[in-house]
Amino acid sequence: MKLRKFFGPSTLVAAAFIGPGTLTACTLAGANYGYALLWALVFAVVATIVFQEMAARLGLVSQQGLGEAIRSQLQHPAIKWSAVVLVIAAIGIGNAAYEAGNITGAVLGLEAMFGPLSVEWGRKINGWPLLLGVLALLLIWKGSFRLLERLLIGLVVLMGLLFLLTALLVGPDWGALFQGFVPGLQEAPWLGVVALVGTTVVPYNLFLHAAAIKEKYHRSEELGDLRIENATAILLGGFISICIVITSAAAFHAKGMTVDNAAQMATQLEPLLGKGATILLGLGLVAAGLSSAITAPLAAAYALQGVLGWKGKVQSVRFRSVGAIILLLGTLFSMLGYKPLELIQLAQVANGLLLPVIAAFLWVMVNRTSLMGKYRNTLWQNVLAALVMGIVLLLTYRTALLLWEKWM
Numbered sequence: 001m002k003l004r005k006f007f008g009p010s011t012l013v014a015a016a017f018i019g020p021g022t023l024t025a026c027t028l029a030g031a032n033y034g035y036a037l038l039w040a041l042v043f044a045v046v047a048t049i050v051f052q053e054m055a056a057r058l059g060l061v062s063q064q065g066l067g068e069a070i071r072s073q074l075q076h077p078a079i080k081w082s083a084v085v086l087v088i089a090a091i092g093i094g095n096a097a098y099e100a101g102n103i104t105g106a107v108l109g110l111e112a113m114f115g116p117l118s119v120e121w122g123r124k125i126n127g128w129p130l131l132l133g134v135l136a137l138l139l140i141w142k143g144s145f146r147l148l149e150r151l152l153i154g155l156v157v158l159m160g161l162l163f164l165l166t167a168l169l170v171g172p173d174w175g176a177l178f179q180g181f182v183p184g185l186q187e188a189p190w191l192g193v194v195a196l197v198g199t200t201v202v203p204y205n206l207f208l209h210a211a212a213i214k215e216k217y218h219r220s221e222e223l224g225d226l227r228i229e230n231a232t233a234i235l236l237g238g239f240i241s242i243c244i245v246i247t248s249a250a251a252f253h254a255k256g257m258t259v260d261n262a263a264q265m266a267t268q269l270e271p272l273l274g275k276g277a278t279i280l281l282g283l284g285l286v287a288a289g290l291s292s293a294i295t296a297p298l299a300a301a302y303a304l305q306g307v308l309g310w311k312g313k314v315q316s317v318r319f320r321s322v323g324a325i326i327l328l329l330g331t332l333f334s335m336l337g338y339k340p341l342e343l344i345q346l347a348q349v350a351n352g353l354l355l356p357v358i359a360a361f362l363w364v365m366v367n368r369t370s371l372m373g374k375y376r377n378t379l380w381q382n383v384l385a386a387l388v389m390g391i392v393l394l395l396t397y398r399t400a401l402l403l404w405e406k407w408m
Contacts, residue, residue, distance in 0.1 A: 009212040010230040012295070013052055013205045014237035018160060019292035020105015020285050021098070025199040026241050029192055030248025031259045035173070035180030038245060040193045042181060044200035045238030047388045051359055053230050054366045054377070054385070055206040059213030061220050061375045066210045066358075067306020069365045084307045086357060092326070095204055095300040099330025102296060103129050103136075106289025107334065112266060113282035125335055133331030136293045140323045160240035162280065167243040169271045170250040177246060190398045197395060200241065203358040204299035211302040220375060293330070297323030356392055363389070 029037045055066060062069055070087065074080040107128040110117070117127035217226055252259060266281040301322040304310070310318055363385055367377050377385065 008216045008229050009209060010052065010056065010226075010233035012212060013209050014233040015157075016205055016208065016292055016295045017048070017200055017202050018237050018240055019102055019199075019288040020108065021101045021199045021292075022241055023244060023285065023288065024101075024105060025192075025195045026244035027248045027252075027259055029196055030245040030250075031252035031257065033189060033192060034249045034253040035177045035246065037189070037192055037196060038177070038180035038242060039183040040196045041200065041238065041241055041245065043183075043391065044197045045234060045241075047197070047392065048201045048234050048238070049231055050384055050388050051201060051206060051362065052209050052234060053227060054362055054381075055209040056213050056226050056230055057223060057375060058362070058366050058372070059210035060217050060223060060226055061372050063214055063218075064210070064371075065302050065306040066207045066362060066365065067303045067308075069210075069306070069368075069371060070361055071307050071309055073365060073368055073371055083361065087303060087307050087361065091204060091207070091300050091303045091358075095296050095326050096329035096333065098202070098204065099293060099296045099326055100333035101330075102289045102292040103132050103330050103334040104289075106132050106286045106293065109282040109285025109287075109289065112278050112285070129331050129334035132290065132293065133327060133334075136290060136297075137324055137327055139294055140297055140327065141320050158284070160236075160243070163240060163243040163247055166271055167246040167250075170247055172246050172250045173254065177249075190395065194395050196241075197392065198355065200238065201355055201392075203354050204296055204303070206358055206362055207303040207306070208295065208299040211306070223375065293327065296330075297326040300326045356389065359389060359392065 026041075029040075058064070058066060058069060064072065067087065070083050071080065074083055107126065110128050110132075117131070118124045213226070248259075251257075266278040270277045301319045304322050305319055310316075363377075366372055367382070369376055
């Protein structure tokens, strides 16, 4: 069986969610709660496979992105434009927050390797986000990011393999580890749970996957191969996330330690790499952050191009302008001086809160016979999607209550 069957657009989706947000959210989950939230990651991986399969199937059968499908299938003007406004708001807010997390994660890596970079611009500001923002903007605007992105994904995969080896070397408490796969809903730290779900089931990936499918798959008969690729890539990404939690739990939670910066996060890798761990983690954070910083604006541009009915390819001025705006907002948020780890975690929570909105649109689209024909959702697919959506809505409701109590 050819390796090409296992790698493709779905691998890009997996690489997009294994970014600095995932590293941060999983590290904080392990450090703060030990193995207790492993069940949340398992749920997040299952949810990702379910939703990304629907997005990929939509792109394969209709040869449309999710945004295009929403625009073409919703005929009533009031419903259509309400949906357009909701998508624009969700993608705009969510991707700006996620982009801030991406850039901030890359900044953590650069600071771990080279220290802070201060720039005088009326007052002292952190220069790393500005430098990364300009670099990402040039790559998006010139459209020359593909080779670099492959290199960055390779570095992220290398970091994932090292976490796997380190997870075995740090000697986890196997009894507590296996117990962590049993849900404890009554005592669950809800913001931590939603952060893990939000960093894995990334709303913008639903737009990116449906649009990217057309690069490799062109016939509905290829659905079987597409499902194999989808499951392989996401299971691999989820396994890396679980290894990060295990490593962090053994390195920090078991010793009563807290995590405040990338240098401390790097100590997770010291059993395997010694003092070189800081350099490797720094490179991994830069790779993950810059790769995701390119992917998130592209996904936002695909979404808006679809729902607004814009014509033209990724090289069009409007397409690249949308990406540039998302990138600019993320860069500005990253430069405001919030605590980096808190900003990254907030981005994951925002993703978790926005997920039900985007997933609901996807669910409606893949149940349209006029769009999907015989490839519309079956009964068991709808039951599984309903179960996943029900749990996501429960998590969202509990988190919204917590945020309301905290802010009010």
